[in-house]
Amino acid sequence: MADEPLILGIETSCDETGVGIVRGHTLLADALASSVEEHARFGGVVPEVASRAHLEAIVPTMDRALTEAGVTLADIDAIAVTSGPGLAGALLVGVAAAKGYALAAEKPVYGVNHLAAHVAVDTLEHGPLPEPAIALLVSGGHSSLLLVDDLARGVTPLGATIDDAAGEAFDKVARLLGLPFPGGPPIDREARAGDAAAIAFPRGLTAAKDLAAHRYDFSFSGLKTAVARWVEARQRAGEPVPVADVAASFQEAVCDVLTTKALAACRANGIETLVIGGGVAANSRLRALAEQRAEKYGIQVRVPRPKLCTDNGAMVAALGSHLVAAGVAPSRLDLPADSALPLTTVSV
Amino acid sequence: MAAGRLGWLTVLVLVVDSSTPAVTAALVEVSADGVASRAHRCTVDARAHGELLAPQVDAVLADADARPQDLAAIVAGLGPGPFTGLRVGLVTAATMGQVLNIPTYGVCSLDGIGYPAAVGEPVLAASDARRKELYWAVYDGAGQRIVGPEVSTPVVAAARARELGATAAIGDGAHRYAETLGLPVRVEPRYPDATVLALLAAERIRAGAPGERLTPLYLRRPDAVVATGRKPVLP
Numbered sequence: 001m002a003d004e005p006l007i008l009g010i011e012t013s014c015d016e017t018g019v020g021i022v023r024g025h026t027l028l029a030d031a032l033a034s035s036v037e038e039h040a041r042f043g044g045v046v047p048e049v050a051s052r053a054h055l056e057a058i059v060p061t062m063d064r065a066l067t068e069a070g071v072t073l074a075d076i077d078a079i080a081v082t083s084g085p086g087l088a089g090a091l092l093v094g095v096a097a098a099k100g101y102a103l104a105a106e107k108p109v110y111g112v113n114h115l116a117a118h119v120a121v122d123t124l125e126h127g128p129l130p131e132p133a134i135a136l137l138v139s140g141g142h143s144s145l146l147l148v149d150d151l152a153r154g155v156t157p158l159g160a161t162i163d164d165a166a167g168e169a170f171d172k173v174a175r176l177l178g179l180p181f182p183g184g185p186p187i188d189r190e191a192r193a194g195d196a197a198a199i200a201f202p203r204g205l206t207a208a209k210d211l212a213a214h215r216y217d218f219s220f221s222g223l224k225t226a227v228a229r230w231v232e233a234r235q236r237a238g239e240p241v242p243v244a245d246v247a248a249s250f251q252e253a254v255c256d257v258l259t260t261k262a263l264a265a266c267r268a269n270g271i272e273t274l275v276i277g278g279g280v281a282a283n284s285r286l287r288a289l290a291e292q293r294a295e296k297y298g299i300q301v302r303v304p305r306p307k308l309c310t311d312n313g314a315m316v317a318a319l320g321s322h323l324v325a326a327g328v329a330p331s332r333l334d335l336p337a338d339s340a341l342p343l344t345t346v347s348v
Numbered sequence: 349m350a351a352g353r354l355g356w357l358t359v360l361v362l363v364v365d366s367s368t369p370a371v372t373a374a375l376v377e378v379s380a381d382g383v384a385s386r387a388h389r390c391t392v393d394a395r396a397h398g399e400l401l402a403p404q405v406d407a408v409l410a411d412a413d414a415r416p417q418d419l420a421a422i423v424a425g426l427g428p429g430p431f432t433g434l435r436v437g438l439v440t441a442a443t444m445g446q447v448l449n450i451p452t453y454g455v456c457s458l459d460g461i462g463y464p465a466a467v468g469e470p471v472l473a474a475s476d477a478r479r480k481e482l483y484w485a486v487y488d489g490a491g492q493r494i495v496g497p498e499v500s501t502p503v504v505a506a507a508r509a510r511e512l513g514a515t516a517a518i519g520d521g522a523h524r525y526a527e528t529l530g531l532p533v534r535v536e537p538r539y540p541d542a543t544v545l546a547l548l549a550a551e552r553i554r555a556g557a558p559g560e561r562l563t564p565l566y567l568r569r570p571d572a573v574v575a576t577g578r579k580p581v582l583p
């Protein structure tokens with residue numbers, strides 16, 4: 001629909017420089033530059049390396065997005081940018097870029113919440129999101145369970161990880177097993193040939209005593225340690241490590257906890273829609289298990305395609321589009337990058 | 349805009365620098381025979397470059413009753429400077445240049461301190477590099493940079509400056525480490541002067557030289573410390 005606003009989104013909260021362009025719920029462009037390979041040898045994201053890469057990538061990535069969408073910056077109605085949470089120095093490049101584009105093109109700018117954008121991106125694939133909905137966001141940086149009452153104005157945090165993020169656990173276990181970084185895709189691949197019931201790894205914060213205080217929180221640190229101990233015991237005994245079985249059993253433990261808690265949140269709140277986003281949402285077992293379990297309760301699971309689950313500019317544009325449609329006022333030009341932006345703030 | 353002499357038009361140029369605790373945005377007019385300041389905003393706050401720069405650019409445009417489309421070029425201080433703040437100026441210049449399809453030119457930010465200060469005798473220009481170090485360069489009596497930019501302790505900078513015959517030290521870093529440097533400290537300019545940065549790019553602006561990709565003068569390698577809890581969220 002040509003009369004819907006044309007929105008540009010910029011994402012630089014971690015190691016991906018993303019520029020996306022949407023019209024309404026229609027995705028027109030999703031250009032991405034990643035510095036992931038520069039971080040691989042460190043086993044995690046190095047903030048200064050990521051920030052330098054964003055500065056180099058932003059202009060060419062913008063060019064690619066505009067070409068892909070067949071529009072110019074003069075055609076854009078508003079610019080949305082991730083203003084937090086994320087790596088402070090990395091966010092700052094994107095926020096300053098958005099302001100530069102907004103200033104020069106004389107367009108409004110919206111500083112938006114990265115996590116809310118992970119929820120909003122699903123509208124590009126499945127249309128308007130029924131509200132309220134429950135959102136499970138799992139990646140190398142976040143593991144959160146949210147109640148989405150009104151995506152334009154506020155999201156209620158229900159729970160989060162109390163130690164490692166889910167994706168971080170994948171990275172660390174992959175390292176133990178001699179698999180590459182980031183660990184999600186290789187573990188998913190190995191697990192297909194393994195037995196998920198081979199090893200009984202712990203499910204963090206699922207015991208009755210933990211549920212009282214941490215009903216919707218996650219913990220993956222104990223699981224990671226348990227995998228490390230199990231693998232080391234094998235190695236000390238001089239026995240081969242059954243990589244596929246370890247990967248499958250570890251992955252099952254993570255997916256079991258994530259889906260159990262997410263569906264419990266849906267049922268406790270009488271909610272029929274579960275959205276899953278973040279890099280770990282690309283995990284095939286998580287998708288399958290969530291769908292299989294949700295079916296029993298008549299809950300609909302919405303998971304965008306893998307490229308939209310990981311960090312990208314389209315998700316920011318999608319949230320911007322939602323904000324513009326809801327009549328939310330744009331941000332001021334002094335909008336800060338806020339590495340700890342709370343979830344209750346969807347736009348600043 | 350008024351036509352300059354020699355048939356060359358006066359053009360409006362935006363200057364930004366965020367390499368020091370001072371966040372600067374200025375509009376200057378570059379004509380055939382000079383560079384004149386039209387509007388200028390500078391705020392000293394090392395922690396708020398990201399918040400301050402864009403409103404200041406907006407303000408200088410308003411002060412000069414100009415719109416972004418009136419700009420013919422953008423000049424940006426390339427540093428050296430503490431990384432996070434430095435990038436704000438460069439990304440602002442690069443993105444505005446992209447939208448407006450105008451050239452962007454980089455100038456070493458220390459030149460904005462050392463060039464105007466070196467009148468007849470060599471000087472040391474220095475800005476604070478944190479971690480008890482300085483970003484510095486030495487200029488000859490004509491204001492040409494002869495050594496630098498470099499990053500080192502004030503003791504090393506002082507020794508090199510004396511070897512090169514510097515008779516004074518200028519810049520925020522010189523104020524901060526005046527005792528260690530042991531050179532008379534000149535008060536002005538304490539931070540890169542926007543009009544001087546434009547002056548140092550004026551030949552390229554007048555010639556209509558192709559713009560350059562703005563690459564920061566980092567001078568240091570990134571600390572390879574992996575982020576922990578890289579997206580700290582939620583209470």
Ligand SMILES: [Zn+2]
Nearest residue numbers: 118139278311
């Ligand atoms: Zn994310």
